[in-house]
Each structure stands twice: as C-alpha cells, then as structure tokens.
Amino acid sequence: MNKKTKIIGVIVVNVVLGVFILECVKEKVDDFNQNPTKQIWDLYKESEKISKTPLKELLNKEATNTTIDEVYLRLCDLCEYGYELDQINDYQRNFWLVYNFNGETGNGGVEQFLYNCHDQVDITLQTLQNVHLENSARYLSESKEICPEKIEMYSNDEITEKLNQKDDTYYDESEKECNAFLLQYLKENKELIEKLKALGVNMKYLGKNMGLNEFISGKKFVITGTIDGYGRKEIKEIIESYNGTVSESVSKNTDIVIVGSNPGSKYQDALRLNIMIWDNDKTINVLNNLPKA
Numbered sequence: 182m183n184k185k186t187k188i189i190g191v192i193v194v195n196v197v198l199g200v201f202i203l204e205c206v207k208e209k210v211d212d213f214n215q216n217p218t219k220q221i222w223d224l225y226k227e228s229e230k231i232s233k234t235p236l237k238e239l240l241n242k243e244a245t246n247t248t249i250d251e252v253y254l255r256l257c258d259l260c261e262y263g264y265e266l267d268q269i270n271d272y273q274r275n276f277w278l279v280y281n282f283n284g285e286t287g288n289g290g291v292e293q294f295l296y297n298c299h300d301q302v303d304i305t306l307q308t309l310q311n312v313h314l315e316n317s318a319r320y321l322s323e324s325k326e327i328c329p330e331k332i333e334m335y336s337n338d339e340i341t342e343k344l345n346q347k348d349d350t351y352y353d354e355s356e357k358e359c360n361a362f363l364l365q366y367l368k369e370n371k372e373l374i375e376k377l378k379a380l381g382v383n384m385k386y387l388g389k390n391m392g393l394n395e396f397i398s399g400k401k402f403v404i405t406g407t408i409d410g411y412g413r414k415e416i417k418e419i420i421e422s423y424n425g426t427v428s429e430s431v432s433k434n435t436d437i438v439i440v441g442s443n444p445g446s447k448y449q450d451a452l453r454l455n456i457m458i459w460d461n462d463k464t465i466n467v468l469n470n471l472p473k474a
Contacts, residue, residue: 244367246360252367253280254466262463263301276366278308282317283359286352288460291324292334292344297458299331312366316358320351333452397423403431405448406441408464419468431456439464 256277260269263281282305285294295302302325309318327343335341402420404413404427416439417427431438431450438451439459451458459467 244364246364249280249363249367250466253277254469257466263298266301266304275308275312276363278305279312279314279317279359279366280363281305282309282321283356283363284462286320286348287356288462289334290344290348290352291320292328292341293460294321295324295328295344296331296334296452312362314355314358314362316351317355320347320355323347323351333455335452397425400425400436401434402427402437402439403429403435403447403451404439404441406439406444406461408439408441408461408468410465411468416464416468 253276256269256273257263259273260266260277263277266274266277269277278301281298281301282294285297298305302321306318306321306325309321324344324347327347328340332340397420402425404416408416420427428435431447431454433454435451435454435456437457437459438447440448440451441461441464448458450456
C-alpha cells in the first residue's frame with residue numbers, strides 16, 4: 182500500500198468516525214430534549230417528598246437548604262410572592278426579603294433584582310442593614326446609586342456594565358453571607374414553622390392550594406424558553422386548571438411571562454412592556470407547590 186493510499190484510508194476512517202460521533206451526540210441531545218434528566222427528576226421527587234413531610238419530623242430535622250426553600254415557598258403563599266408583605270410578620274418578612282434578594286441576584290445579577298423587584302428595593306436594603314448583612318447591603322446600596330430609577334434590563338449599556346462590576350465585586354460574598362444567614366436564622370427560630378402552621382399554611386401536600394389558585398386565576402400568561410422538568414404543554418394545562426390563560430404572543434394585556442432557558446423574542450417583549458417575569462427557578466417553585474391536573 183503506497184503512501185497516498187494510506188492517507189486516503191486515514192481520511193475515510195476519520196470521516197466515518199466523525200459521522201458516528203455526531204449521530205451519537207445527536208441521539209443523546211434528542212433524548213435530553215424529549216425526557217428530563219435523571220438529576221432533574223430526582224430533585225423533583227425530593228421536593229415532592231419534602232412537601233409531604235410531617236411538621237414534627239421537619240422540626241426534628243437539621244436545617245438545610247431544602248428546608249430553607251420549603252419555608253420560602255410557604256411564605257410566598259402568605260405574602261402573594263411579595264405583593265402583600267404586610268400579611269406576614271417582621272421575622273417572616275426579613276426571611277423572605279433576604280431569600281428573594283439572594284435568589285434574584287443569583288439568577289440574573291443585581292440588575293435583574295432592581296428590575297423585577299423595584300418596589301421592594303428600599304425595604305430590602307433596610308432589612309439587609311437591620312440584620313447586619315454588610316456585604317449584601319453595600320452591594321445593593323451602591324447598585325441603587327447607579328440605577329435609582331426602574332429601567333428596562335440591558336437598555337443602557339453603561340449602567341449594565343457598572344452593575345456587572347458590582348456583581349463581580351460583591352456577589353460571591355453576598356451569596357455566602359445570605360445563605361449562612363438564612364440557615365442560621367432558621368436554626369435559631371424553628372418556631373417559624375409552627376407560626377406558619379398556626380396561620381393555616383399547609384405543611385403537607387393535601388390538595389389544591391387556594392392561595393396560589395387565586396394568584397393564577399384570571400391571569401394571562403405567555404411561556405418562552407424551556408423550564409427544567411416541565412414541558413410547555415404541561416405548564417399550560419396546570420395554569421388553565423387554575424383558571425389562568427396562556428397565549429402565544431406578549432401584549433400589554435399579558436400579566437406574567439414565564440421565561441426559561443433559551444428564550445425567544447417574547448422575553449424582550451416582556452422587558453419592553455414592563456411585564457412581570459417568572460424565571461426558571463420561580464416557575465419551578467410555583468409549579469412544584471401545585472397539584473397536577
């Protein structure tokens with residue numbers, strides 16, 4: 182076999198191998214698109230398990246991030262996801278505001294928090310100062326000075342760049358600070374869960390949640406992007422089962438836009454029209470606390 186023949190043979194083998202690898206990758210990607218990953222389902226099943234845990238057992242467990250998430254969800258029911266903070270007491274409000282700030286900045290930086298939670302900026306800053314979360318308070322205070330008024334996200338390149346710098350400077354320490362605070366706060370105040378029970382909050386999954394039903398009922402939703410563990414059709418059915426509606430396009434009449442990974446132009450439409458946005462984490466928190474249709 183001459184040198185030219187060998188070279189041609191190597192090229193052919195590499196081409197065949199490349200095609201094979203591409204087909205294997207395509208098959209895996211198709212499988213992922215059609216079925217949630219095992220990790221996602223494991224997290225979902227764990228969430229379902231936690232939501233059914235008896236109160237006494239939950240109180241006897243060590244406070245964990247899962248417990249923190251569960252308490253946050255219960256508080257969301259009471260305060261209508263921050264729209265009625267006067268419906269919860271000071272302790273509960275501190276817990277909810279710190280968690281919400283940590284979650285929003287962790288999802289899309291401080292610019293997302295300033296946009297999605299503009300009406301809660303002052304009370305959040307005051308809370309961060311009151312509970313001595315110094316890094317987080319400086320993070321928000323300096324960011325507020327850069328962007329004191331509500332503007333559309335990413336509409337001002339100069340402001341976005343400055344806020345990104347604040348993320349780079351403060352976020353890592355702020356996240357650690359908030360997470361440690363929430364965990365310690367829960368450990369030292371386990372009576373919070375008892376207070377929630379006394380207020381009639383469902384600590385076990387017992388059926389339809391009327392608080393969330395009222396929150397969704399009559400609202401007009403638009404879905405864009407992919408939500409972990411849920412298909413678009415399933416989300417639509419859940420919303421409709423609570424007397425909400427789902428449309429294909431964003432308009433000034435839209436109440437909430439659900440934005441998952443790889444969103445389309447509907448996300449920009451929501452920002453332009455100043456419409457409430459539920460990101461992946463917020464949507465999962467709501468859906469995981471609802472019964473399936």
